[in-house]
Amino acid sequence: MVEPTVANVVGTITYQQEIALDALGDTFSRRDEITDVTYEPGENHWLQTHFAPDDTYVAFYRSGKCSIAGGNSVEHFYEVAERVNNVMRDILEFEYEPKVEISNIVATWDTGSPIPLEALTIELGxxxxxxxxxxxxxxxxxxxxxxILVxxxxxxxxxxxxxxxxxxDAIEDMVSRLQAVV
Incomplete structure (x- = not known):
């Protein structure tokens, strides 16, 4: 059974309102939960932050979306999303449940042996x-x-x-296909 190592979990939170990024940046700079705040509207159209205690990267957009990158597991991603929502609920005073969804999981696996990539190209098509x-x-x-990068x-x-x-499942499928060439 393959158990991949999760390298990064990326996802979004959608709030049902626009966000004034300059005001949010000012508020964040006074909050202990936020370890870093950068908002340079001339260079980027988003507010960049890092949330304590693990300095996970969270970007906020005027549209009401925010993206979270750097989760080291699915559970970690949802924990960070909960921390972000708690801070935003306190600041924006909303009562709805924001939409939280994962948009990409990056995972790795080491087969433990070299792979002849030319032969694999032919095998995979x-x-x-x-x-x-x-x-x-x-x-x-x-x-x-x-x-999948091999x-x-x-x-x-x-x-x-x-x-x-x-x-x-995707990695297990690739591992089974590798058996034809190694």
Whole structure:
């Protein structure tokens, strides 16, 4: 059974109102839960923050959305989302439940042995793979809703899925396909 290592969980929270980023930045600069605040409207159209205690990156947009990056597990992502919502509920005084959703899980797996990428390209089929070692050191295996990077070292990286079970299934499928070439 494959148990991938989660490298990053990215997702969003949607608030049902626009957010005045300059005012939010001023408020955040006085809050202990926020370890860093950057708002430079001439350079970026979003407010950048880091939330304590683990300095997880959270960006806020005027539209009422915020994005969270750097979760090291699905549970961690939801814990950060809850912390963000608690702060925002205190500031914006809303009573609804904001929409929280994961948009991407990046996970890795090490097969423990080298992989002949040229042979794997043929095995997987040229229509779903890209392998140009002069430009990028990994084989890219593209499916409808995810990509797996396969490195000659035997390491795999999966991105594009939003459910950890789907990530595990995708990596298990690749591992079974690798058996034909190693």
């Amino acid at each position: 040229m229509t779903q793979t890209e392998y140009e070692p002069e430009q990028f050191p990994a084989l890219m295996y593209r499916r409808e809703n995810y990509v 490195f000659a070292s035997g390491k795999l990286l999966c991105t594009g899925l939003t459910d950890l079970d789907d990530v595990t």
